Structures are given as C-alpha cells and as structure tokens.
Amino acid sequence: MSEAAARTRLGALALVAPLVLFLALFFAWPLVSMLKESVSDPVGSRAFPLTAEAAAGWDRQSEPPDALKQAFVEDLRNIDDQQLLGDAVRRLNSAQNGFRTLMGKTVRAAQEQSGPLDLAAIDAKWTDVRFWRAVVDSTNPYTDRNLLAALDYQRDATGKVVALPADASANTAILIRTLWIGAVVTIACALIGLPYAMLAVSLTGWKRQLLLGAVLLPLWTSLLVRTAAWFILLQEKGLINDTLISLGLISGPLPLIFNRLGVVIAMTHVLLPFMVLPIYSVLLAIPKNLMPAAASLGAPPWRAFLRVLLPLSLRGVVSGSLLVFMTAIGYYITPALIGGAQDQMISSVIAFYAIGSANWGMAGALGAILLVATLALYAVYGRLSSDRGGL
C-alpha cells in the first residue's frame, strides 16, 4: 500500500515537474534578473579589482593610503578594454562631476610612465577625498542608487539618503498619479458594478442572461479591440462628439481623448467585469428570504437594503475593488493609446526606461516597486477569498 502511495506521489510530481521547471526558467528567473539588474553596478568592480581589495583598509574620511592609490594606478594600466574604460569613466562621472578630464589625464600618465605615480602632481583633484570616495564606491558591485532614484532619493557625498531636487525627477509624482488613476477607476467600477450586479441578481430569465452576457462579451474581447473602439468613440470627430453636436448639446468637440477623462472611461470599461463578477457571485449566495424577513420585521425597503443587503455584498465589493485596483496600477496599453503625456502611469515609465533608453537599472527598480505593490494586494485578495470559503 505504502509503495503504491509512493508511486502515485512520484507520478504526480513527474506530471507537475515540467510546468514547475518551465515557470522557474521563464517566469521566476526573468523576475529575479530584473531585480538583480536594479541593484547591480558591475562596471567599477570589473574595471578596478585591485582598488576594491586595497580599499578595505581605508576609513573613507582621511587621505587614502598610498597602497590604495598605487592599486588604482595598477588597475588603470591593466585595463585593455576601451569599452570597459569608457563605461567606468561614465559611471564615475555620474557620481562626481569632473572625472571625465581627470581620468583622461591620469590614464595617459599611467600608461606613459611605469612604477609608482604621484597622482597629486597629475591633477590636484586627487587630493580631494570626494574623488577617492567615488572611485571606491564604484567598486561595490551592488548599489541602491536605482531603488533610491525610483522614489526620488539619492545619497549625498557623505552617503546619507536625501531627497532629490524637485526638478530632477518626477517618479514620486508618477507613482502617486498611478495610485490616483487606479483609485478613480476602482471607485467608478464600484459605483457602476454594485448596482449592476444587484440588478442582475434581482432579474430572471433572458434579462439576467442579457446583463451577464453584456459583462462577459467585453471580457472575452481582445483588449486592443476594446481600446481601439474607445479611440474611435472618444476622438475629436468621434461618435460621442458627433452625437452631442448634432443634438445641439455642445457647439464644439469636447476634449475626450489624450487626457485623464478618456483614460478613466476606457479603463473603467475594460475593468468593469472584474468588479461585477465577484459581487454577483457573492450576491447569488445570499439567501433569497433575507429581504422579505427584514420586511416582515418592519424594516422599510431602504432600511432593509442598507442594513442587510449592502453589508452582505461588501465582501464582493472589496474583492472586486482589490482585483480592479491591482490590475489598474499595472496597466500599460490603455494609458499609452488613450492618454496624453500627463496621464502616463508607472508601466509607461518602466517601458520607456527599458525600451526607450536601455536603462535596465531604473526599469528594474521601478518594476520592483510595482511588483511588490501588486503581490501585496494579491496576498490580501487571496486571504479574503479563502476567508469566504470558511464562512
């Protein structure tokens, strides 16, 4: 018996294993690579390996010991990869202005002369501890620079975390905008979705089927098609503006596309099914005789609604809201096509860094923030839906 049980267990594992391996390779590993990309800073450690070793004995405040200086000179002599040298100079210059000319001079001197060099004689900047700190900092293969920059922070010369100047970065503003658009879409979905689900439950026959079909058809339709459809409706000469003008309600076209309003309308349409379906399934489970019971105990309809039906349906509203909000903050396609420059959400910024400027460090750091937020919301959602099973 136990042998048979062991065999079925082995069989089950063998069946599950291919998908586990596939997802480990093509789902988990890419996410790990992205996170690694956001904290990795390999240029300095590859360019200056001897400096990295020698830096251990330095306190970062006083004049660096001679061993550190000569290790750095030795590293400069050893670099034969011009690409690597260029990357290292760029990396150093981004941490401390003035490295570009300084490194040019120093590399030339290091290659022309042999033996120990008097760096202070080549350029007085080498007597400035800040430049040595930048060199030593660059040899750390890991950095929190991208993660800090993603939240509009940086490290100052002494290594303390400080806020970036207001004009230097807009990431916090975009994060807040993302959460704000997500919240507005969630509220809009709840305001339409709750009455819609209640109406669907209260109806029977073809009317209920029609309401459910109207939710399911968009859900099954391609996201691109729905976005294209909203593009056609919302554009300046679109159906909505044409209709309103021909009815005489407005004289000129309303600005509906490439702005916040258009994004919210299109996203509400796209995400409404995720609100209606959870509420609908919760409402279906409520016993039919509760409302008549409340009425028989003397509650007027509005009171029975407020005290009985609404609290019971709140669970569905909460799971639906989490689902909508979680999906909304990660949206890319709809804001990219319907929104203007002021309506781009965090996903657009990530895509810009990754595709537009090949800055995978920043893309990874912003991606890490979005990933953590989404997984946290999903964990809450999972907890809520498993609670309902126990109720």
Add this chain to the structure above:
Amino acid sequence: MRLIDIARLVFGVLAVVFLIAPLIAILPLAFTSSVFLTYPIPDYSMRWFRELFVADVWRLSIVNSLIVGTGTTILAGVLGTMAALGLRNSGLLLPGLFRTAFLLPMVVPAVVLGVGMQVFFVQIGFANTYAGVICAHTVVAVPFVVVSVSASLAGIDRRVERAALSLGASPFTVFRRVTFPLALPGILSGAVFAFATSLDEVVLTLFVAGPNQRTLARQMFSTIRENISPAIAAAAFLFIVGTLLVALVALLIRRRASQAKQPA
C-alpha cells in the same frame, strides 16, 4: 415603487449600452471606403480587408500571430494539462502552493515581466526569436489551461477510473480511454483560451520580439499609436467575429459534454 422600476430600467439600459456599444460601434468602420476612421461612412468597400491580407506588414503579422499562437497553444496545452493531472492527485505535497504558483503569471504586471524577460532573454540568446516569443506567451497562457483542465477533471467521477483499473486496464489505458476523453472539453477550452491569450498579447511581445516576430496585436498597437487607419477596424472586426465564433463553439462543447453525462 414605479419610480424605482424606471430608475432600474434606465440604469440597466445605460450600463449595457456602455459595455456593448463600443464593440458594436467599431464594426461598420471596417467596411468604410474612406481613409479616416470616422463616421459618417461615405461608401462601403472591402478595401481595408484587402489591405489586411495584401499589405506585407499586415499579412506577415497575421502569419506570425498564427505561428506564435499555435506554438503557445501546444506548449501551454501540454504543460498545463500535465500539471492539472498532477495537481488532482492527492499524493502531492502542498497542492495549494503549486496552484498559487501556477496562477501567479496572471497577477504580475505584464510590463514588469516584460522587462525581466528582455534582460534574461538577451543573456541566454533567446531575444528576437520565435521560440522566445512562444515561451513568453506560454507563461501568461498556461494559467488558463491549468484552471480549465482542473475544473473539468474535478467533474470526473473517480469510481469510473477505478472500475477500469479493477477490470485490468493499465494506468495508461485508463488515462487514454477514460480520463482523457472525459477531460477533453476542459483541455479544448483551455487550448482556445491559450490561443486567444497569445493572439491578444502585446506587452511581452513588445519587449522580447524583434521586427521579424511582429504579431498582429503588436501591429495593431503601433497602428493605433502612430498612423491610425481603418485597417484597425477591419482587424477588430475579425477579432470580434472570431470571439463570437469561439464562444459559440465553447457553448456547443459544453452542451454536448453535459448531454453526454446524462444516461441515454
């Protein structure tokens, strides 16, 4: 009471119009003769469907979508069906953990996954290949297969399989002659979902595909973004009609499956 009924009717009609009207409004524009994607339509013509099948960018993107979609359907179908069969087995440790892990690709934002795949695919030399795009699509398509096959496996009466075993059938024969035919509706609808997911996938494709793997969805995305043309409406028309056909087929399969369960 009458006022409430009128309010309910008005709200219901408005909500249904909000949900359905955009999908209907785009359909007639597929047949416009104009180069603009606006009403009123000057004249009806098939020029944009011709454009879809004759112009190189569109034709190639349709072929690419079919290649990638077929690859994704097969890969996700096989991996997902096997995993669902394994998950059904009570012997597996921590089945809840596996189930959650298999659903995670639906949760992680596509752009985040896209950045990771772009970095990783460059490292392993998978960038700008059909295999890379198929694997990327399979990651997001496989949860649908697992869910759909699991649901149909849950409906199978285990005694039927035990009866077959006790009559001397080997485990493989039981699977081939009993379990597989009973689970087939779930496998088929999972495969359809996988194909549809691949067909509609834009974001991952944007990150991992090269110009040679440009899919229909990717082509639609850049057409809306750069030079909106009624070819979009023609493509959307095909998508919507395709969706309705698939929904109809799924309905028929389900109806046949439920009829088969009833004693003749």
